Amino acid sequence: MTAADRAVQRPIGAKLLVIDEARHLSHWPRAAFVDHLRSGDLVVANDAATLPASLHGTHDPTGRPLEARLAGRHSLAPDDVHRFTAVVFGRGDYHTLTEHREAPPSLSAGDSLTLGPLRAAIVGIGAHERLVEIEFEGTTDAIWAGLAAHGRPIQYAHIEEPLALWDVWTPVAGAPAAFEPPSAGFALDWRTIAALRNRGIGFATITHAAGISSTGDPALDALLPFDEPYDIPLAATAAIDAARANGGRIVAIGTTVVRALEHAAAPAGHVLPGPGIATQRVTAATRLKVVDVLLSGVHEAGTSHYELLRAFVDDETLQMAAAQMAALGYRTHEFGDSVLVRAKAPTLGDRATLPYRQLGASSGVSLSI
Amino acid sequence: MTVTPALPANLKVAVTGGTSGLGLALVGQLHRDGARVAFIARGRERVEAVQRAYPGTHGIVGDVASKEAIYPIALQILGELGGLDVLINNASDLGPVPLALLGDTECEDFERALVTNLLGPFRLTKAVLGALAGSAREGRGAVVLNVSSDAAVNAYPTWGAYGASKAALHHLTRVWDEELGAHGVHFLSIDPGDMDTPLHAVAIPDADPATLKRPDTAAAELIGAIARALPAFEVVR
Numbered sequence: 001m002t003a004a005d006r007a008v009q010r011p012i013g014a015k016l017l018v019i020d021e022a023r024h025l026s027h028w029p030r031a032a033f034v035d036h037l038r039s040g041d042l043v044v045a046n047d048a049a050t051l052p053a054s055l056h057g058t059h060d061p062t063g064r065p066l067e068a069r070l071a072g073r074h075s076l077a078p079d080d081v082h083r084f085t086a087v088v089f090g091r092g093d094y095h096t097l098t099e100h101r102e103a104p105p106s107l108s109a110g111d112s113l114t115l116g117p118l119r120a121a122i123v124g125i126g127a128h129e130r131l132v133e134i135e136f137e138g139t140t141d142a143i144w145a146g147l148a149a150h151g152r153p154i155q156y157a158h159i160e161e162p163l164a165l166w167d168v169w170t171p172v173a174g175a176p177a178a179f180e181p182p183s184a185g186f187a188l189d190w191r192t193i194a195a196l197r198n199r200g201i202g203f204a205t206i207t208h209a210a211g212i213s214s215t216g217d218p219a220l221d222a223l224l225p226f227d228e229p230y231d232i233p234l235a236a237t238a239a240i241d242a243a244r245a246n247g248g249r250i251v252a253i254g255t256t257v258v259r260a261l262e263h264a265a266a267p268a269g270h271v272l273p274g275p276g277i278a279t280q281r282v283t284a285a286t287r288l289k290v291v292d293v294l295l296s297g298v299h300e301a302g303t304s305h306y307e308l309l310r311a312f313v314d315d316e317t318l319q320m321a322a323a324q325m326a327a328l329g330y331r332t333h334e335f336g337d338s339v340l341v342r343a344k345a346p347t348l349g350d351r352a353t354l355p356y357r358q359l360g361a362s363s364g365v366s367l368s369i
Numbered sequence: 370m371t372v373t374p375a376l377p378a379n380l381k382v383a384v385t386g387g388t389s390g391l392g393l394a395l396v397g398q399l400h401r402d403g404a405r406v407a408f409i410a411r412g413r414e415r416v417e418a419v420q421r422a423y424p425g426t427h428g429i430v431g432d433v434a435s436k437e438a439i440y441p442i443a444l445q446i447l448g449e450l451g452g453l454d455v456l457i458n459n460a461s462d463l464g465p466v467p468l469a470l471l472g473d474t475e476c477e478d479f480e481r482a483l484v485t486n487l488l489g490p491f492r493l494t495k496a497v498l499g500a501l502a503g504s505a506r507e508g509r510g511a512v513v514l515n516v517s518s519d520a521a522v523n524a525y526p527t528w529g530a531y532g533a534s535k536a537a538l539h540h541l542t543r544v545w546d547e548e549l550g551a552h553g554v555h556f557l558s559i560d561p562g563d564m565d566t567p568l569h570a571v572a573i574p575d576a577d578p579a580t581l582k583r584p585d586t587a588a589a590e591l592i593g594a595i596a597r598a599l600p601a602f603e604v605v606r
Contacts, residue, residue: 078451144448148441165440174500176448235507
């Protein structure tokens with residue numbers, strides 16, 4: 001499959017693969033994804049705005065250039081912006097494939113970094129030589145001002161033009177917390193959100209610090225996803241409880257919503273409100289407790305996002321889906337097409353036995369591979 | 370005496386043009402009322418002075434008339450406050466100074482009035498809309514107050530650029546409210562009246578200040594209108 005190489009959140013012609021609970025695959029325009037939901041369902045999106053988390057600057061002890069990509073934080077508190085986990089690259093920028101990026105200069109605890117108007121010190125070296133803990137100098141407001149003035153959205157070589165914040169904030173973006181955009185939410189425009197309301201479909205948001213998707217280094221990529229702080233408002237948990245009590249399904253917009261809700265779920269499946277830090281991996285072995293349906297981007301095998309899809313659907317179906325999407329020209333990455341997948345087994349909260357909404361045959365496309 | 374309804378505790382408010390006139394009065398009163406306030410203005414020295422005068426407020430240096438500045442401003446508002454409940458689009462540009470008949474108005478002066486008074490508020494509102502809607506979903510309510518003018522409805526000679534921009538802002542406010550009221554985000558367009566402010570002094574240098582409303586009085590009225598539009602006040606009423 002090819003990467004979507006233009007920063008258009010809702011391109012005309014965006015595609016949607018639907019995998020229903022009978023493992024039947026069908027293809028639709030993504031703009032009409034609401035047609036695949038039903039009254040009583042609850043859509044849950046990640047409202048994290050994306051930080052300008054790519055900071056170019058200098059390693060002061062050597063004077064060599066580097067790029068620090070902020071990649072982790074201990075909480076979502078507005079004043080908790082002094083310490084970050086960061087992945088550091090050497091000279092160059094996003095135009096070079098991450099796997100070809102130069103290594104940074106040798107980094108040691110105590111080294112200072114000049115990142116535009118920001119100054120930071122390395123306060124710890126992580127499990128990989130490129131993975132560090134940094135601490136910014138200055139007041140909270142000065143750090144936010146420095147990020148606003150100097151930071152750029154993290155991006156990769158598949159998009160040539162530099163991204164601006166307006167390219168990566170979803171229409172529902174609120175508190176800046178994500179290191180890369182929770183891009184499944186690009187599908188949500190205000191017309192769609194109004195359509196949900198008009199059809200009796202609930203809408204709730206959580207805030208989850210979506211982390212970086214790739215570092216270009218296999219050893220470091222194996223550590224992804226890093227721990228990600230999240231916050232689940234009481235209004236969201238109340239909406240989840242109400243939807244489930246009425247037989248509605250929980251529809252997650254993006255893998256980060258799955259990670260947060262499943263992490264915050266008590267053993268019986270009740271989602272607890274408040275802040276938390278998602279530390280778990282969602283894989284084929286995960287028994288989903290909360291999320292019934294997932295709208296996600298198109299992810300390639302081997303990525304942590306793809307691994308998460310395996311919690312929803314068996315490998316054989318995923319392979320068939322990949323073959324069909326390749327045949328139909330689906331595009332990958334954050335500005336690409338989408339997949340709507342029903343969990344392979346009912347979650348603990350989904351006691352309803354209603355059939356998946358029957359789709360009209362006129363607008364869908366089914367392929368047999 | 371005007372009785373101002375109490376604002377909810379820790380209300381997150383952003384005020385553009387927050388270092389002079391009505392904006393400064395709003396920042397001061399909101400700070401006294403216990404709100405968490407971010408304010409935006411172009412001049413760093415003035416921003417820092419106001420921030421010192423009202424400790425705990427968040428001063429942001431930026432120009433709402435610049436398209437490129439909007440998201441950096443929004444990032445700082447949402448980052449420093451951790452979200453947003455109320456946006457007050459107060460920053461205004463008169464257009465030509467001294468005020469001019471339309472036939473004498475330079476296009477560039479008109480464009481500056483439009484981008485400051487109309488496009489800037491639109492862009493900033495759009496950038497923080499997700500946060501406002503989130504506040505509404507969580508029951509805190511959300512309000513956007515666009516500061517209007519009687520020049521938005523009356524055809525005063527020499528006020529053409531300013532009046533047209535404010536008329537458009539007033540209408541924009543009405544459409545926003547129609548579209549987003551169902552989502553709990555409420556939009557207000559309020560004319561604060563003729564005030565004794567630096568902007569008014571530039572527009573009408575020979576006006577007698579004694580005949581003009583004090584900015585503090587107008588600020589109290591606007592804050593009262595915001596409080597009435599928030600859900601906590603609706604419950605009491």
